[in-house]
Amino acid sequence: DEELNTEYIGRNIIHYSSVDSTNMEAKKIALEVEEGTTIISEEQLKGKGRLGRNWTSPKGKGIWMSIILKPDISPTEASKVTQIGAASVSKAIEEIGIKNKIKWPNDIVIKGKKTCGILTEMSGEINRVNYIVVGIGINVNLEEGDFPEDLREVGTSLRIEKKQVIDRVNLVSNVINNFEYLYKDFINTRSIKKSIDICKESSALLHKRVRVIKGDNIEEAVAIDINDDGHLIVKYDDGNIKEIISGEISIRGI
Ligand code: BTN
Numbered sequence: 001d002e003e004l005n006t007e008y009i010g011r012n013i014i015h016y017s018s019v020d021s022t023n024m025e026a027k028k029i030a031l032e033v034e035e036g037t038t039i040i041s042e043e044q045l046k047g048k049g050r051l052g053r054n055w056t057s058p059k060g061k062g063i064w065m066s067i068i069l070k071p072d073i074s075p076t077e078a079s080k081v082t083q084i085g086a087a088s089v090s091k092a093i094e095e096i097g098i099k100n101k102i103k104w105p106n107d108i109v110i111k112g113k114k115t116c117g118i119l120t121e122m123s124g125e126i127n128r129v130n131y132i133v134v135g136i137g138i139n140v141n142l143e144e145g146d147f148p149e150d151l152r153e154v155g156t157s158l159r160i161e162k163k164q165v166i167d168r169v170n171l172v173s174n175v176i177n178n179f180e181y182l183y184k185d186f187i188n189t190r191s192i193k194k195s196i197d198i199c200k201e202s203s204a205l206l207h208k209r210v211r212v213i214k215g216d217n218i219e220e221a222v223a224i225d226i227n228d229d230g231h232l233i234v235k236y237d238d239g240n241i242k243e244i245i246s247g248e249i250s251i252r253g254i
Contacts, residue, residue: 003173008036009067009183010176018059020046023121023135026066030123030131035070038176047137050106050119051250055137058146061157063138063172067179070131071187075124078132079246080192082106082120083230084182085134087198089116092174093138094202098162101204103253104223104232105246108138109204112253113156115139136175140166192230200226204253210234211252212244220254 004010012034019025022039024046029037041064047055057064069081086102093100093108093116100110108116119135139157147155158166182195200206205223212219212234221234221242232244232251244251 005177006036006180007184008034009180010036010038012037014039016041018043018045020044021048021135022064022066023048023119023133026068026133026135027121027123027131030068030070030133033068035068036180037068038065039068040065040172048119048135049117049137055117055119056142056146056148056151057137058142061139061141061143061146063136063140063168063175065137065172065175066133066135067176068131068133069183071129073129074127075122075129078122078124078129079105079120080186080195080230081132081134081183082118082246083192083199084179084186084195085118085120085136087182087195088175088178089118089136089138090202091178091198092171093158095174096158096166096171098158101202102199103204104199104226104251105230110156110158110161112204114154115156115158115161138171138175140168140171191228193228196226196228196230199230205232205251209254211254212242213250213252223251 019041026039043059044057044064047057049055090102103109106118116138121133123130141159142157185194210223221236224235225233235241
């Protein structure tokens with residue numbers, strides 16, 4: 001159903017036809033607006049990805065959105081909302097009948113190809129967060145020609161996979177409804193267990209061999225768990241076990 005049934009996430013939606021980046025807009029107004037305020041744009045001229053990359057955001061073809069949050073948590077916990085975002089999107093895509101997986105920490109993939117990315121940005125002090133912006137980019141109705149040439153092998157859209165045009169309004173409502181449900185649970189219980197359970201159920205990495213890439217250093221290991229903090233646990237061939245915090249490294253499935 002196309003309905004938003006939330007209390008505060010997405011109750012105040014600011015809708016643009018074009019901006020440089022919804023994350024940048026969200027950061028500008030974050031301190032002045034109520035929690036849950038959501039910026040959505042039909043296109044982004046300078047969409048931002050992780051690690052300084054660009055994010056292709058053609059007009060009317062995707063969901064390019066940023067949710068402003070003001071939880072009373074410490075900055076070390078900010079990455080937890082990325083897991084909430086990934087779980088919300090994965091479930092929302094499943095609700096419209098498309099099977100997908102979560103590639104820890106923040107990508108949604110279909111048959112190994114990326115269809116959604118999440119960029120979480122934060123402003124905070126040593127032990128408290130001022131605000132968090134969760135930027136969600138979903139490739140909904142992009143066609144092959146919309147992707148830059150070098151991304152055609154690794155990127156996809158819901159339309160390409162489902163072979164039909166997808167209703168963006170319905171999908172965005174599902175994302176926001178799921179997000180509020182999981183975010184409220186986090187605020188109430190101080191735990192992201194509900195989101196982690198979803199991330200584990202539909203994990204693209206769990207129990208698989210992965211490459212742990214940190215700068216020039218590449219090591220192979222097996223992804224054995226995602227713990228309650230949302231960190232990935234990997235086991236090296238020599239038996240050593242390590243906890244990996246999102247953002248610190250990049251993980252590739254093999
Ligand atoms: C990644 O996988 O590298 C993260 C991509 C995040 C893209 C979204 S689109 C909406 C929001 N605004 C941005 O500029 N980026 C995020």
